[in-house]
Amino acid sequence: MLMDAFVDILRTIIWPLAIVWVSYIFRNELRGLLNRLSLFKYKDLEAKFEKELLEVEKEAKEAEKLLDRSLPHIADNEQEKIEQLLRIAGISPRAAIMEAWREVECALNDVAKQEGIRVKGLVGNSLSADKLAQIRGIPRENTDIYTRLKYLRNQAAHVPDYVIEEREARRYVQLAIHLAGVFRLKPNE
Numbered sequence: 001m002l003m004d005a006f007v008d009i010l011r012t013i014i015w016p017l018a019i020v021w022v023s024y025i026f027r028n029e030l031r032g033l034l035n036r037l038s039l040f041k042y043k044d045l046e047a048k049f050e051k052e053l054l055e056v057e058k059e060a061k062e063a064e065k066l067l068d069r070s071l072p073h074i075a076d077n078e079q080e081k082i083e084q085l086l087r088i089a090g091i092s093p094r095a096a097i098m099e100a101w102r103e104v105e106c107a108l109n110d111v112a113k114q115e116g117i118r119v120k121g122l123v124g125n126s127l128s129a130d131k132l133a134q135i136r137g138i139p140r141e142n143t144d145i146y147t148r149l150k151y152l153r154n155q156a157a158h159v160p161d162y163v164i165e166e167r168e169a170r171r172y173v174q175l176a177i178h179l180a181g182v183f184r185l186k187p188n189e
Contacts, residue, residue, distance in 0.1 A: 049152065049164060053171055056148045060175055063141035063182075078177075085173045093169030094156050100176035101153040104146070107180035108132055132183060142182050149176055 081103070089096035111132050112118075129146045133139075152172065155162055 049155065049162070049168055052148065052152055053168055053175075056145055056152070056175055057171065059141060059145050059148070060178060063139055063145060078181075082173065082177050085177070086170055089166050089169035089173060093164040093166050094162075096169040097153055097156045097164065097172050097176075100173040101149065103180045104149065104176050104183070107183045111136065111183055129183075136183070136185060138182060138185065142179065145175070145179055149179060 085096050085100050085103075088099060108129060112128070115132065115135050117132075129143045130140075133143050149172070156164055
């Protein structure tokens with residue numbers, strides 16, 4: 001009788017202890033697995049992307065008010081590029097985001113060349129964006145937008161399970177092209 005009670009207690013305790021012990025041994029692997037599983041909550045990620053995009057859009061509206069000059073009219077070839085990116089968004093939202101980001105990088109690269117700054121490859125870091133914005137007299141808020149758009153682009157590029165809707169990609173394209181236009185502004189325009 002006493003032995004049966006002892007065996008029952010042991011059975012009750014042994015499984016939780018075994019689970020804790022195995023979890024401790026494989027803690028690094030489990031941590032990676034749990035991070036991976038959290039990525040499958042694609043609706044949460046989608047909501048996070050949407051929330052970030054909304055915040056960037058608000059920042060862009062505020063930053064535009066701070067510009068002491070207005071953006072020039074969009075040229076026909078630029079309008080074609082925007083339309084092409086919007087079509088790509090319908091097929092592959094991720095690709096549209098990547099291409100729109102490339103437009104921002106190309107704008108920074110063009111500005112660097114115009115300002116006589118020697119660059120290798122594409123200008124693609126926040127420090128370069130800060131420096132070029134300062135040279136061009138562009139409000140700091142635009143470099144914050146640059147950083148946030150870059151973060152969203154990185155999420156789209158490097159998180160394989162990141163789900164991006166077409167409408168979000170279209171909004172990202174509009175923001176990125178707008179930002180590229182802001183960086184291309186000359187100081188006296």
